[in-house]
Amino acid sequence: MTSSSPRRLVFVLFEDALLLDFAGPMQVFELACETYERKHAPYVWQICSSKGGRIRISAGLELMTTPVADCDPTDIDTLFVGGGPGVHRAAADPRLIEWLHAASPNVRRVCSVCTGTFVLAAAGLLSGRKATTHWGSCELLGARHPEISVLVDPVFVHDRGIWTSAGVTAGIDLALSLLEDDLGHREAMRVARRLVVFLKRPGGQAQFSVPLSVQSADDRSFEEISTWIQGNLGRDLRVERLAEKAGMSPRTFARVFRQRTGRSPGKAVEEFRVEAARRALEESNVGIKEIATRAGFQSEEHLRRAFRRRLNVLPHEYRARFHRNDP
Known part of the structure; x- marks a missing residue:
């Protein structure tokens, strides 16, 4: 590919693929082309499948595809494999798996969205x-493929030219990150706004929010605790105080909280505070010191440490990158 030629994208489909897994990333790249004359567009794309022809995806739509055997792998810039109900049948399709294995060394970026990770794993592309993948399938991925280091939390992961992403809409986050690498931050943010995705999430951000994960617990009292914590971030939120609020002993509360939410009360409180600070950095012009106080951190330095620990970025860097009024 010359410096002036468009980057060729290939989206691999299969029967019962999930629509948004490929339509989301495709829309990102299509919008990136809207400000260019067609002949100067930065991307072109192709939709392929194992046998080619009509493919019925999970939404019931039928799409025309090119057989992978007719898809030249030598000039593919970025290859996407999505997920969906049919992903495990796709992962057992020898024609598709053999083509992916043979094509991948020639591809600059190989990507999966949601459970599409299982297809890449079946092709041997993720070994070591x-x-x-989607948080609900991480355990299965690890059990089937112990050769992979499965990370539960990130929205997407990049490891030596292979990109894997979490559930469904995380494919949009991944595509925006790839677009930023290709065309720059300003263009990625322009496309994010066109999609009404005002925040472009970094790969290291958790797949789902702390309030959602706590509220997902079966016990309604944990939803009430979640709501109360969010409204009282500036107060003493040590485990003893939370246990008193829940009507339990501190030891019992800590044990049950971890069982139901997968995290300790102290970790959850810090994540709530980081989430509140993130929103303030994204949506307001309030000073970082004041944000730290409002979110319940002892000092601005404690806020910086928490951001570094949770998001691998400092607060001022986060604001510069993700403030919704970013030009």
Whole structure:
């Protein structure tokens, strides 16, 4: 590919693929082309499948595809494999798996969205690498493929040219990150706004929010605790105080909280505070010191440490990158 030629994208489909897994990333790249004359567009794309022809995806739509055997792998810039109900049948399709294995060394970026990670794993592309998938399938991925270091939390993971992403809409986050690498931050943010995705999430961000994960617990009292914590971030939120609020002993509360939410109360409180600070950095012009106080951190330095620990970025860097009024 010359410096002036468009980057060729290939989206691999299969029967019962999930629509948004490929339509989301495709829309990102299509919008990136809207400000260019067609002949100067930065991307072109192709939709392929194992046998080619009509493919019925999970939404019931039928799409025309090119057989992978007719898809020249020598000039593919970025290859996407999505997930969906049919992903495990796709992962057992020898024609598709053999083509992916043979094509991947020639591809600059190989990507999966959601459970599409299982297809890449079946092709042997993730051996010895870090990867992620939809949080509900991480345990199965690890059990089937112990050669992969499965990361549960990230929205997407990049390891030596292979990109894997979490559930469904995480494919949009991944595509925006790839677009930023290709065309720059300003263009990625322009496309994010066109999609009404005002925040472009970094790969290291958790797949789902702390309030959602706590509220997902079967016990309604944990939803009430979640709501109360969010409204009282500036107060003493040590385990003793939370246990008193829940009507339990501190030891019992800590044990049950971890069982139901997968995290300790102290970790959850810090994540709530980081999430509140993130929203303030994204949506307001309030000073970082004041944000730290409002979110319940002892000092601005404690806020910086928490951001570094949770998001691998400092607060001022986060604001510069993700403030919704970013030009």
